[in-house]
């Protein structure tokens with residue numbers, strides 16, 4: 023290693039190798055980390071060694087901000103947001119940290135000078151896939167915005183050893199591969215064994231009278247698991263705030279049961295250990311599908327209890343009384359997954375800290391807010407009472423008491439209404455008994471919100487109607503948002519430079535300022551550059567597709583993209599019907615005028631969701647036929663891109679011309695992919711569902727392709743007895759599409775393969791594909807026509823980007839801070855530890 027020159031005393035400031043930002047210092051620090059952390063020198067180093075050395079170099083530059091932040095929060099006893107979420111879908115950290123630190127260019131330069139390619143090193147990072155889809159990614163965007171807005175915040179979740187599975191496609195089918203993301207180590211986290219806590223399960227409770235004559239309960243558990251926190255710094259954009267994502271990993275309380283070990287039961291001794299560690303082993307891979315597995319409830323209890331105990335520790339460390347809990351912390355429940363927190367906080371306050379019920383309840387209800395993310399009945403969590411009581415015997419007692427008092431309040435407000443009482447009860451007693459987690463969350467929170475304007479209205483009218491009648495003042499809306507740092511600046515550097523060259527870079531923190539590029543929408547030079555950039559990005563994606571799938575796609579064709587979890591309500595198969603419609607048109611008349619299109623799909627299906635997996639096979643099978651039919655002459659290409667994740671999403675959004683947001687109205691709570699596409703200049707084809715409604719309002723109806731039934735129309739159609747077969751029989755074109763599938767044309771003559779899909783569409787069609795079919799096809803025809811006028815298309819595209827300010831997650835977080843959390847920014851000053 024190079025030795026540092028000694029400066030003449032007092033005259034030269036040496037840049038510290040762990041904080042300095044000059045190219046020379048960065049290079050030196052990088053080589054130092056390669057040597058001392060990876061134990062390699064350049065001749066021996068792998069790409070991963072280089073990635074790790076760079077990650078540590080960047081992490082060093084975060085640490086001062088992180089520690090300054092922690093110190094400031096402690097000294098000021100700052101009010102803090104705690105975001106409780108079973109999922110955090112963070113995506114790769116390196117690129118984002120470079121952007122937020124403002125050192126992307128310096129690092130790029132330093133790597134180039136060392137003969138390395140920064141892009142290659144960025145690709146090397148194994149992303150932490152600790153989430154399924156929208157809900158987990160939203161949590162990650164919110165952490166970015168909380169830090170950027172200098173709001174004291176902690177994200178609390180689970181450090182799954184295996185995140186969302188990697189998806190392979192074999193013979194057109196999805197195959198799941200274990201995600202071993204920790205295999206090469208995780209440079210972004212720091213373990214904090216000092217702050218480990220214990221979580222109890224099972225056993226029984228005993229009551230006793232304490233020395234003050236109070237009735238108390240003692241819980242004698244069957245097993246105790248240790249929760250070990252791992253912290254990851256979350257730096258805001260160009261601020262000194264670095265908040266913490268604290269993820270809990272489960273361990274046995276004793277690595278070995280020495281009793282069993284000494285008596286010769288080696289297996290039994292190790293078994294207890296591995297049993298405990300199972301709790302944080304793997305993320306459940308279902309999105310919006312409740313899974314009544316005991317391990318899942320163990321996971322929920324695990325991270326919730328660890329996190330609440332951690333908050334109490336923080337409070338005590340700051341010499342604050344427990345009474346101050348709701349002033350110190352605002353705790354947000356991300357869906358019902360952490361809803362057990364309501365009972366657990368009650369238990370901690372009463373059983374562990376000797377508080378009386380009324381006081382504990384007052385503290386609890388002032389602490390929590392609950393966000394609802396879905397109306398789908400299959401996603402609503404309800405635990406079989408027996409399973410719940412066996413695992414959490416103390417919590418069920420507390421829930422009964424909450425329920426008893428709550429139902430008394432209901433009786434006062436709504437006398438003689440037994441139906442209402444049974445719907446509102448925390449226990450479902452209509453058949454087999456269940457604990458209703460949404461009801462627990464509603465009773466125990468002071469605020470309840472949906473995630474888009476339409477969704478929040480539907481929440482009040484449908485799933486939580488009785489709660490709305492009971493507590494109308496608790497209900498609000500916070501429309502979702504996404505971070506422009508990751509999804510514009512990092513994903514789309516070319517568009518970022520173009521915009522910044524015109525209006526400066528203030529928009530990155532104040533996305534409303536993007537409006538200022540509206541004035542260039544009619545400037546031919548600007549339009550030209552905007553379009554050139556899109557073309558270049560499409561070319562890059564085309565190259566990637568070629569290398570991944572060997573399919574050649576035309577970068578000047580319309581890139582029509584649908585990437586998201588595969589689910590029937592999201593209607594990837596409606597998109598597929600449109601492809602077959604176009605294909606049939608070509609087959610009927612090979613010289614038909616067809617706007618060339620590349621259809622791109624990506625997304626994972628829950629491993630147990632048969633229909634979703636069949637839809638993947640269906641899309642791949644269509645691609646197989648269409649991509650090689652000489653009549654098509656390359657005008658249509660269909661590609662399913664495997665293993666859609668955050669890293670890949672960042673390449674995809676900027677390359678889209680058309681964004682498919684085609685869920686049945688009333689089913690998609692918000693959607694956030696819709697926002698990421700539009701910010702990057704894609705036009706949307708969509709229904710009046712979720713945040714599409716608000717996106718259309720913002721970008722203007724003339725810059726949005728709308729089709730399909732409204733929520734009310736969907737409900738009316740179903741109420742009137744929807745018969746999909748009527749659409750099949752009365753629409754020739756639709757009939758030809760369905761018949762083509764049923765004939766085995768896309769399945770090598772096998773008429774059985776896609777029969778479940780066809781039968782479902784003809785005889786059930788829960789998501790009304792056939793009812794929306796013609797409207798969708800007509801709308802797609804308008805898209806094709808519009809794309810022929812590139813200049814006008816580009817204008818619409820620019821206006822989409824310019825008008826997306828509302829959908830920055832900074833705006834969402836401001837809404838939460840003002841209306842729900844009541845928390846203020848705490849700016850962080852940089853203190854130089856190296857001098858002290």
Ligand code: H53
Nearest residue numbers: 156157310395396473690691692693
């Ligand atoms: O949450 C997103 C929404 C999206 C909704 C999604 C979601 C999950 O990913 C998982 C469970 C759940 O209840 C909801 O489907 O519409 O945009 C963030 O709010």
